[in-house]
Every structure is written in structure tokens, then in C-alpha cells.
Amino acid sequence: MLSITPTLLLAAAAWLQTASAFPATTPDSIIGGKPGSGATWQGQKYVKIVVPPVQSDTGIKLIPDAQHPFVAPGPNDQRGPCPGLNTLANHGYLPHNGIATFEQLIYAVGEGFNMEHDLASALSALAILGRGNAYINKVSIGFASSEVPPLPGQIDGPTAGGLGKHGRFEGDVSQTRFDIGEGDYKNFQNELYDEFLTYVGRYGDDSPVSGNASVVTVKVMQEYKYHRFLQEQANDPNLEFSIARMIISYDEAAFVVNFFPNGTDNIIDTYTLGSFFRNQTFPENWHRRSSPGDFTFIQTAAANILNAHPLVPGTNQKGVWTPDAPLNTGSVSFTDVHLNIMQSLSSSLVQTEGLLRDNVNTLLQALAKPFGVDYTKVPPSGKPGQ
């Protein structure tokens, strides 16, 4: 049996002296534990991630308020593929440099767009786990940044990537950017946006204020998204449209008709659409929606868009469309979507311990919550660095 003898105490004291003689940046593995298990790692300082309380102020509101005027991004500010987050950063609801924490993301999408807490938490968790650094609680809403170094020990590859890095979150069949296998997947494309407008012209509603065929409707999104799928199926020989990507991309179509409309009349016309997509600014006299938009609401809206032209998940393999093998249930169920997301996140996330593991668990739990999945049962299983 181990007893605490004076010799053992002396040995422990000597070990502690040796350990404290290391500079603060000593790799944790040298003094025990895995990378990131301690409070510092090669200049990175651990920041504990906490799911913030649900915001109580969730009614209609004029956005932006006087404290959040538009300020154009400078050359060193990060902006990326999400028109919602770019707009929030341009108005200072997110840090103007485009580097955000989990809590800042949840607050900003709640305050600016009335995105409900659990939906916002799940998206923000995916952002930090997949494309940020869960040890220091940061993600770039654009591309790789020196502000967001890779995870301790580079356990998920040599760069944190940022939300603009392809895979895990940024994906194929976007509304205003090409697929990575086809062209410029990073920047807003006028050519695609103009096509989007032609769909508003063909299928949109009339408005006495903005003109005939100027209102973006569910029908517009049904037809435009289907068109974009067919376009990429024909043009992108490596199209990847897994179940998670399919659902997330249709969720983003649902965001357009549920988070971008003016809360005063629930209308999104081409002026408002252009303000968000082209100029990445809130339109004049714009109000956020009058009730929080949650996961179930958005999934129902996304299903409504998808069901006009039902699709099966799949990939183009050397240009040949190949449906994916069924996952768990073989249907578009939320557990399959969650599983597929986990297949893309790095398995190394759950080979951690200590403080980093605490943050990873907090984020995995927040991500699983709206899907109704026990996060401990479906861990990340993807390749590091993808």
C-alpha cells in the first residue's frame, strides 16, 4: 500500500521544484498530462468555455442600435463565407477583427438576428471545434489568422483554418460562392448572386414598395437551391453533398427567409437581400425578427425548401454522381446529421484530457443538444487536420 513517507514528500518537493523551474511555456507533456491539459501551452493561455445563460430580451428590436454603426473591415480584419457573421462584425456586434469566442458568437447572433440560444450554441460549438481553437476559445470568421493558433500539440493539424476553410462547415452548393472543386469558394460571387436575383424575378412576390417580383419567398429558395445543386452536380467533378452538408446548406437557405426579413413585416426584398449579401450591413430601419428562431423552426423551414425537389446525399466521384450509403437509420434523421458532423470533426479532440478536454466536452454537449443526442455516445471520429 502507498503511504506518505518523508522520503516520498521530499521526492515530491524536488519534482515540484524541477517542474516550476520550467518556463510557463514548457510543453505539458514534459511535466505530465497531454497537450493542453494544463493552463498554458507554448504561449497559448487556456480560456474556460462556458455556455452563457439564455438571453431574456428576445423581442423585436431596431438593429443596429446607435452603439453599432457600420464600419467597413480593414485589411487585417477577418471576414468569411457567412453573410450573417460578416454583418455582425462590420457593426461591432462581433469583434471587428473577426476573431470571436464561443460566447461572443452566441450573444451576437441572438442580439442581431434573434437566433435562439441552443441553435446559436450548436453552430458556435461546431465553429470552435471544427475551425477554431477550443483551448483558447477563439475562431476566425474568415481564414487562418495568427490570432488563432492551432490546438496544443497541433493535434488537429498545423492550422486552425477559420470558418472559410473548406470542409466541416464551409461546403459545396453554397448560394453565392462556387464549390472548391469548381472555382472561387472563398469570396462572394456576383455571377451567382445575379442568378439568385433572376430566381427572385421569376418566382418572387410583388410588393407595392419594392416593386413586382422583388420579394424573396420560400418558392424562390426552393427553386434556386435546386438549381444550384443541379449546377454543381454538372460542374463540380468532386461535389460533396453528404447528409450533414445537405442539411446545413438547406438550413442556410432557411436563414435567408427567416433571419434576414425585416421583423416589422417579415418581408425580405431584393434591397434587404443585397444589403446582407453584397454590402454585409444591416439595411436602413431594419428590425430583427420578433421571436427567437430555434432549431426545430429552422429544420422545418429547411425541410419545406428541400421537399419541393427532394435530394439524396451523395458525391460526384470523378464526375459520376454516387449516392451515399445510408448511415444509421438511412433517412434524413437528426441523429444521422449529428453522426455525419462527428465523422468530420477530429477524433483527436477526445484523446485530450484536463482543461482542453473540459472545453471540448462543453462544446460537444452544446453541439449535440438540439439534435437530442447523448454527446458521450457519438464522439468525433474524423481525421485530424482535415
Ligand code: HEM
Ligand atoms: C454562430 C452562428 C453562425 C455560424 C458559426 C455560421 C457559419 C457559417 C458558415 C461557415 C457558412 C458557410 C457555409 C457554406 O459554405 O455555405 C455560413 C453560411 C451562411 N450563413 Fe452563417 N453562421 C452563423 C449564423 C448565421 C446567421 C445568424 C445567419 C443569418 C442571419 C447566417 C446566414 C448564412 C447564410 C445565408 C449562409 C449561406 C451563404 C452562401 O451560401 O453563400 N448565418 N455560415
